[in-house]
Amino acid sequence: MEPRLHANDAALCHLENMRRAELESVREWFRPPLYVLEIGGGSGFQAQIISSWGCEVSSIDIADGDDKTRQYHPVHVYDGLSIPFADGTFERVYSSNVLEHVADLSWMLKEISRVVKPDGIVIHVLPTSSWRFWTSLTHYAAMAKHALGSIGITNPSNTLPSMSKYIIDRGWLTLCKRALFDGPHGEYPNALYELYAYCKSRWLRVFEESGFEILQCYNNELFYTGYGIIPGLALNHRRRLARYLGSAARVYVMCKRTSAHSPNCQKSCS
DSSP, X not given: OOOOOOHXXXXXXXXXXXXXXXXXXXXXXXXXXXXXXXXXXXXXXXXXXXXHTTOEEEEEEOOOOXXXXXXXXXXXXXXXXXXXXXXXXXXXXXXXXXXXXOSSHHHHHHHHHHHEEEEEEEEEEEEOHHHHXXXXXXXXXXXXXXXXXHXXXXXXXXXXXXXXXXXXXXXXXXXXXXXXXXXXXXXXXXXXXXXHHTSHHHHHXXXXXXXXXXXXXXXXXOOOOTTOSSTTOOHHHHHHHHHHHOOSEEEEEEEETTSOOOTTOOOEEO
């Protein structure tokens, strides 16, 4: 009999399964040998996979204070502002669900433009408005599950902190607001604004205004929410749900506007 996963382990397994499937949707852009920069590497899980494809990967992230139980690939800590590499170092720059957490987005995009080679490719995976909508909707199910878990009826997910700790840290009023309204995921005023902030047209405009030329953008064809309500749902079911409920993330592939990118890169945006 297989050991039963702790709630935290199950949530981590779910996240890693989503990130692995997500990478498969961009694999065509990582044909070795390539020198790759990953921004927001976390535990180095995706960097390890890209490295296994034959690419040389440097991964960076800010110090977040989390005690990671496993480090898959070296991740260098940096200040979140100046990317610690020389101009034109990388052939690929990759980020997954990172840019929505960056306060000074225009500066970050300038830094990315600086460190990528003139003919290099930049790939960003970002949440969609569909992800924001369904995450907000499942917020109430997650809160109910967490409340029941706090009194021992079921196992809560690790999405939310314990209620007692939350009350001590932030007070009853904040807890009530958190229960009634889902908070923002990234560097935006609220969850409602994120419905706009995560839409395709807004991201395309942001990238184009920062001097990038869009080569492709496409959905990752996976359905999931920020709460992982059904972490054991198979990938084929998630792909089927994405057809009707919308994909959780969209892939944006771009190059610097002045670069002489490969003629094999067909421009498309769906």
